[in-house]
Amino acid sequence: MIRARHGLLLIAPLALVLAGFFLAPVLMLLPTSFREYVPAAGFRPGYWTLENYLRIITDDFYREVIWRTLSLGLLVTLACLVLGYPVAYVIARGPPRWRMMLTLLVIFPMLLNLVVRSFGWIVLLANRGLVNNLLLQLGVLSAPVKLLFNLTGVMIGLTHIYLPFMVLMLVAAIRNVPRDVEAAAATLGSSRLHVFVAVTLPLSAPGILAGSILVFVLTISALVTPRMLGGPTYQVMATVIYDEYMQLLDWARGSALAFALTLMTVGIIALSSALTRRWAGMS
Amino acid sequence: MSSLTLKNLSKSFGEPPVVRDVSLTIEEGEFVSLLGPSGCGKTTILRMVAGLAAPDRGLILIGDEDVTRFPPNRRNLGLVFQSYALFPHLTVFENVAFGLRRRKIGGAELDRRVAETLARVRLDSFGERYPRQLSGGQQQRVAIARALAPQPRVLLFDEPLSNLDAQLRDAMQIELKRLQRELRVTTLFVTHDQAEALSMSDRVGVMARGVVQQLAAPEDIYHRPTTAFVASFIGKPNRLSGVVSLRDGSGGRVRIGAELELAAIQIEGPVGATVDVIVRQEAIAVRLGRAAQGEIDGRVVLRSFSGARVQVVVRAAGGVELIAEAPSSGAIASLAVGDAVALAVPSTAVFAMAPEAGGP
Numbered sequence: 001m002i003r004a005r006h007g008l009l010l011i012a013p014l015a016l017v018l019a020g021f022f023l024a025p026v027l028m029l030l031p032t033s034f035r036e037y038v039p040a041a042g043f044r045p046g047y048w049t050l051e052n053y054l055r056i057i058t059d060d061f062y063r064e065v066i067w068r069t070l071s072l073g074l075l076v077t078l079a080c081l082v083l084g085y086p087v088a089y090v091i092a093r094g095p096p097r098w099r100m101m102l103t104l105l106v107i108f109p110m111l112l113n114l115v116v117r118s119f120g121w122i123v124l125l126a127n128r129g130l131v132n133n134l135l136l137q138l139g140v141l142s143a144p145v146k147l148l149f150n151l152t153g154v155m156i157g158l159t160h161i162y163l164p165f166m167v168l169m170l171v172a173a174i175r176n177v178p179r180d181v182e183a184a185a186a187t188l189g190s191s192r193l194h195v196f197v198a199v200t201l202p203l204s205a206p207g208i209l210a211g212s213i214l215v216f217v218l219t220i221s222a223l224v225t226p227r228m229l230g231g232p233t234y235q236v237m238a239t240v241i242y243d244e245y246m247q248l249l250d251w252a253r254g255s256a257l258a259f260a261l262t263l264m265t266v267g268i269i270a271l272s273s274a275l276t277r278r279w280a281g282m283s
Numbered sequence: 284m285s286s287l288t289l290k291n292l293s294k295s296f297g298e299p300p301v302v303r304d305v306s307l308t309i310e311e312g313e314f315v316s317l318l319g320p321s322g323c324g325k326t327t328i329l330r331m332v333a334g335l336a337a338p339d340r341g342l343i344l345i346g347d348e349d350v351t352r353f354p355p356n357r358r359n360l361g362l363v364f365q366s367y368a369l370f371p372h373l374t375v376f377e378n379v380a381f382g383l384r385r386r387k388i389g390g391a392e393l394d395r396r397v398a399e400t401l402a403r404v405r406l407d408s409f410g411e412r413y414p415r416q417l418s419g420g421q422q423q424r425v426a427i428a429r430a431l432a433p434q435p436r437v438l439l440f441d442e443p444l445s446n447l448d449a450q451l452r453d454a455m456q457i458e459l460k461r462l463q464r465e466l467r468v469t470t471l472f473v474t475h476d477q478a479e480a481l482s483m484s485d486r487v488g489v490m491a492r493g494v495v496q497q498l499a500a501p502e503d504i505y506h507r508p509t510t511a512f513v514a515s516f517i518g519k520p521n522r523l524s525g526v527v528s529l530r531d532g533s534g535g536r537v538r539i540g541a542e543l544e545l546a547a548i549q550i551e552g553p554v555g556a557t558v559d560v561i562v563r564q565e566a567i568a569v570r571l572g573r574a575a576q577g578e579i580d581g582r583v584v585l586r587s588f589s590g591a592r593v594q595v596v597v598r599a600a601g602g603v604e605l606i607a608e609a610p611s612s613g614a615i616a617s618l619a620v621g622d623a624v625a626l627a628v629p630s631t632a633v634f635a636m637a638p639e640a641g642g643p
Contacts, residue, residue, distance in 0.1 A: 178366065178368065180364045180366050180368035181368045181369070181370060181371070183333075183335050183355070183362070183364075183368065184362065184364060184368040184369075184370075184429075185370070185381065186334070186335070186354070186355040186356050187333055187334070187335075187355045187356070187358070187360055187361070187362040187430075188356075188381050188382035188385055188429070188430075188433065189356045189359075189382055189385030189386060189433065190356055190381075190385060191354075191356055192354075194385070198381075199370065202372045203371070203372060
């Protein structure tokens with residue numbers, strides 16, 4: 001056990017960097033979010049308002065963007081979980097000589113630049129892209145399906161990008177499930193399926209939650225992929241914030257949105273950790 | 284409850300084989316231990332019986348039913364692990380109920396049988412707790428209750444007591460033995476602890492290198508070992524290097540060093556062969572004074588007191604050192620370093636075998 005004083009010393013370097021270059025600038029934006037921006041004139045002097053926050057709750061456009069961002073996060077997390085668990089299971093439990101190969105395969109997409117990967121998806125998913133052309137020529141479709149600049153496109157792109165995070169978290173969790181406990185269930189009369197449902201799945205729950213939080217948080221704050229695969233019209237919170245800051249120069253409204261997103265993220269992490277404590281506390 | 288029969292069971296994970304052609308029958312209600320050093324194949328046998336490993340050759344029968352190819356969930360066995368392997372996410376009640384629920388038992392019948400089994404292991408009031416809230420001994424009792432609850436045909440134990448401290452282990456040995464006698468459940472117990480195996484079992488099988496060397500009652504294993512390996516593994520041996528000087532039936536005489544010769548009840552090797560001589564510490568009698576006919580002169584060089592027992596190291600003629608062990612309340616306890624003593628070594632406590640053959 002490390003003593004508290006030594007513990008503090010060990011985390012001090014990172015804590016200082018985060019405090020100086022992350023926390024301080026973010027907090028400096030807090031007052032900004034209560035200002036009003038007058039185009040071409042800057043902030044109205046001496047005027048403070050809750051208008052920027054109220055607008056997020058009342059404005060239909062913002063409400064839809066928030067709703068869309070959250071559902072996107074949920075869908076991508078679910079997709080990563082469903083696609084990732086079987087792979088993670090094979091990596092954790094399969095033949096040892098497959099382990100290295102599969103792990104490399106899972107990590108491999110992360111070696112490519114984000115923009116390159118997103119362009120790849122555009123080539124594949126466009127109206128005259130590889131997928132549509134193939135399906136049209138095979139006669140499966142009579143007209144191209146819209147796979148880009150909508151939920152489908154953004155979801156495919158984000159799932160692809162964040163799947164490795166989920167898989168790596170799940171592999172660690174599944175490898176932590178004691179084989180003896182599974183064997184005990186089997187000798188007590190559990191079929192292989194029941195062993196999985198009654199023992200392996202609940203005991204890997206901490207990893208499922210950790211992976212889900214990670215993917216969810218990364219998804220709702222992703223900017224490049226939604227911008228490229230969602231186009232200028234299919235907006236999520238991160239792209240709206242970007243536009244407010246960089247296109248409209250309305251830092252006040254951008255800051256308010258950014259804080260709303262941060263608040264949501266923190267709330268979701270807090271909720272999930274409470275859940276994790278209740279589940280994982282038992283293992 | 285049923286008997287358990289192994290026929291010509293073999294298993295290898297490469298060379299050499301882990302289990303070689305093992306055949307044995309455990310009668311209905313009998314308690315049999317497999318005892319041996321780590322790597323002797325005893326745990327592999329247990330895992331094959333449980334269905335967690337597949338034998339390369341041979342048959343496993345429970346009663347008259349051939350279960351060799353059955354998956355573990357269709358064998359109706361109870362298995363208690365060294366690591367306890369409790370379900371950490373379930374309460375004690377649900378742990379014990381697990382096997383019953385798999386057998387479609389529910390409602391009042393389930394409650395009754397879980398309560399009954401928990402009472403058997405004296406954990407009546409612990410049903411709502413989680414395993415992590417229990418001590419090691421309590422967790423072990425939950426593991427036993429969980430295995431017992433579905434009334435398995437055969438109960439298997441894989442070194443269940445080796446994670447407990449010494450006092451608790453002794454108490455659990457007695458508790459386990461009483462439980463097994465009450466329920467008359469056929470039991471296969473795997474351990475590397477000879478005291479455990481000897482004190483609890485109806486019969487003990489001593490294993491080495493994948494082979495059951497001797498399967499017999501504890502008294503026979505201790506007093507009448509059929510192989511020198513068994514003799515070297517049971518009790519507290521002095522292990523000395525010697526040469527066979529005379530063969531007479533299964534025994535004879537062995538020479539240790541230049542001046543010491545002992546009668547041995549069992550010798551594996553021809554006259555002139557170099558052998559490891561096993562002399563049981565607890566069989567050597569030590570008294571103050573000069574040696575009489577058939578005794579050995581020596582001098583105490585070290586005395587080691589460990590509570591109930593005391594050990595003395597005696598240097599005999601030719602510099603050979605023998606360790607003798609006795610209850611600390613007897614005359615041996617008053618010996619001091621430097622005392623001249625006489626040793627009597629009964630031939631029934633001396634065995635000789637090919638060098639290092641006793642190693643695992």
